[in-house]
Amino acid sequence: MFSINLSSTKLWMVFLLVLGCLTLSACATKPVAATAKQDLCEIFRDKPNWYRSAKKSVDRWGGNIHVPMAIIYQESSFKRKARPPRQYLLGFIPGKRASDAYGYAQALKSTWGEYRTASGRRSADRDDFSDAFDFVLWYMSVTQQRNQVSKWDAYAQYLNYHEGQGGYSRGSYKSKQWLINVAKRVEARSKSYSAQLNQCKAELDSAKRSWF
Numbered sequence: 001m002f003s004i005n006l007s008s009t010k011l012w013m014v015f016l017l018v019l020g021c022l023t024l025s026a027c028a029t030k031p032v033a034a035t036a037k038q039d040l041c042e043i044f045r046d047k048p049n050w051y052r053s054a055k056k057s058v059d060r061w062g063g064n065i066h067v068p069m070a071i072i073y074q075e076s077s078f079k080r081k082a083r084p085p086r087q088y089l090l091g092f093i094p095g096k097r098a099s100d101a102y103g104y105a106q107a108l109k110s111t112w113g114e115y116r117t118a119s120g121r122r123s124a125d126r127d128d129f130s131d132a133f134d135f136v137l138w139y140m141s142v143t144q145q146r147n148q149v150s151k152w153d154a155y156a157q158y159l160n161y162h163e164g165q166g167g168y169s170r171g172s173y174k175s176k177q178w179l180i181n182v183a184k185r186v187e188a189r190s191k192s193y194s195a196q197l198n199q200c201k202a203e204l205d206s207a208k209r210s211w212f
Contacts, residue, residue: 032078040069040193041200043078051204053130061137063151066197068136070154070190071161074182075106080127082106104132115139136161143168154190158183 036042044051054065076082084101100109103126107115115135116122124131143149143160147169151157160168162179173179 031080037073037078038192040066040196041204043069044200044204047129048204048207050129050133054133057130057134057137060134061141063137063140064194066193067151067154067157067190068133068140069193070186071136071158072104072132073189074158074186076104078104080104080129103127104129105135107132107135111139155183155187158186 030047032043032046036046051065054068057068058065072078080103082103084099084106101107102109105126107126112124112126112135115138116124119134119138121131121134124135126132126135137151139161140151140157143157143165144151146165147156147160149156149160149168156168159173159179162183163172167173173183
């Protein structure tokens with residue numbers, strides 16, 4: 001009788017453990033609500049682990065939180081499995097995508113490989129937010145070194161991010177008015193995010209560590 005009760009208890013514990021893991025997984029991958037994307041404080045209140053990850057990356061690479069977040073918003077709208085749209089032949093036959101960009105940061109495989117080597121984060125994944133944020137801040141650090149662009153200059157940082165440091169130094173963006181307009185939007189969003197974060201930073205820093 002005792003043996004049966006013990007087995008039942010163990011089975012119940014296993015069930016709870018599996019349920020807990022599924023809950024953690026669901027919380028970890030829950031998308032950012034459309035209304036929250038405009039407010040950095042709401043994003044971090046909903047996903048405190050993102051805030052902690054962002055702070056660790058800032059400690060590692062220097063810089064700030066609001067510019068990388070504005071870039072990630074522009075690139076993927078905080079969608080973890082984002083990809084460039086497919087090209088269609090004759091208007092309806094699915095073709096190749098414009099590039100192999102993927103994840104929160106829309107990082108290319110080749111550039112992601114460079115990041116893994118430079119950062120030592122060999123297991124980093126493009127659809128993991130903490131890795132993606134770290135990647136963006138790493139890329140901004142490279143931009144600062146190569147093209148002397150401040151990490152607080154969201155406009156020029158985004159142009160480097162989109163065109164590559166070489167393309168930016170050659171002025172490839174100057175003939176792309178649409179891209180200049182996008183960079184201006186990223187700059188405006190970064191300023192908005194910065195102001196918002198200033199209002200809630202103390203709250204986020206003092207918040208108890210969440211399991212999720």
